[in-house]
Amino acid sequence: MSARQRTDGRDLEAVNRLAELGAALASDCLDRLGVTDMVMDARIRPLTPGFRVAGYAATVKVVAVDAPPADFSDAYKMEIAAVDALQPGDVMVVSESDGAAFWGELLASASRFRGAAGVVADSCARDANALIDMGFPSFVRGLDPRDSYGRVDVEEIAVPVDCGGVTVRPGDCVVADIDGVVVVPAERVAEVLALAEEKRATESTMRGELSTGLSMEAAFAKFKVL
Ligand SMILES: O=C([O-])CC(=O)C(=O)O
Numbered sequence: 047m048s049a050r051q052r053t054d055g056r057d058l059e060a061v062n063r064l065a066e067l068g069a070a071l072a073s074d075c076l077d078r079l080g081v082t083d084m085v086m087d088a089r090i091r092p093l094t095p096g097f098r099v100a101g102y103a104a105t106v107k108v109v110a111v112d113a114p115p116a117d118f119s120d121a122y123k124m125e126i127a128a129v130d131a132l133q134p135g136d137v138m139v140v141s142e143s144d145g146a147a148f149w150g151e152l153l154a155s156a157s158r159f160r161g162a163a164g165v166v167a168d169s170c171a172r173d174a175n176a177l178i179d180m181g182f183p184s185f186v187r188g189l190d191p192r193d194s195y196g197r198v199d200v201e202e203i204a205v206p207v208d209c210g211g212v213t214v215r216p217g218d219c220v221v222a223d224i225d226g227v228v229v230v231p232a233e234r235v236a237e238v239l240a241l242a243e244e245k246r247a248t249e250s251t252m253r254g255e256l257s258t259g260l261s262m263e264a265a266f267a268k269f270k271v272l
């Protein structure tokens with residue numbers, strides 16, 4: 047991560063802890079808080095199984111277009127602005143689009159330099175091998191070799207967006223790994239962290255006892271988690 051600081055003072059430690067916990071624990075703890083509608087549709091997948099990320103949502107609303115901008119100096123204008131606005135610990139969250147790649151390795155290179163942690167897009171990527179080789183956690187709905195130019199454009203940034211069936215607000219926390227993508231509402235992050243770290247410790251003790259022969263029935267009765 048670059049040495050730049052966030053301008054909004056948001057806590058990078060919180061998202062680093064969420065990244066360690068992962069999507070399943072985050073989802074379980076939202077369930078316990080009665081928040082059951084913050085897991086994205088399973089169509090959004092990591093480009094490689096080892097990708098995992100957590101960060102503050104930097105939201106991007108995209109729209110289908112049927113022609114490039116009239117003036118080439120406007121090409122990719124908002125997409126470029128969205129990348130250049132990224133801050134350390136951000137995860138770009140992109141709304142739904144089809145028929146072109148919204149994401150690629152040049153955008154990821156610029157995003158990484160700015161300290162962004164990854165991207166979650168209900169849109170396609172291209173340059174998949176390069177994105178995997180550079181290890182930039184990219185969670186997308188598919189791959190498509192077509193350029194976004196003249197097909198998909200950024201309409202607005204830093205507004206609530208629908209991504210994978212979840213409404214994501216700027217600054218909500220996104221936790222993504224091979225199990226899926228979970229959005230932790232900004233105001234629930236502290237509670238989710240406390241619950242999830244407690245559950246992780248319980249699971250760890252339970253795992254040890256299961257691996258030395260405690261039955262599942264006895265383990266569930268004792269630890270009351272699954
Ligand atoms: O052209 C695009 O929109 C994405 C792309 O290939 C890149 O970032 O390398």
Ligand SMILES: [Mg+2]
Nearest residue numbers: 150151152173
């Ligand atoms: Mg490219």
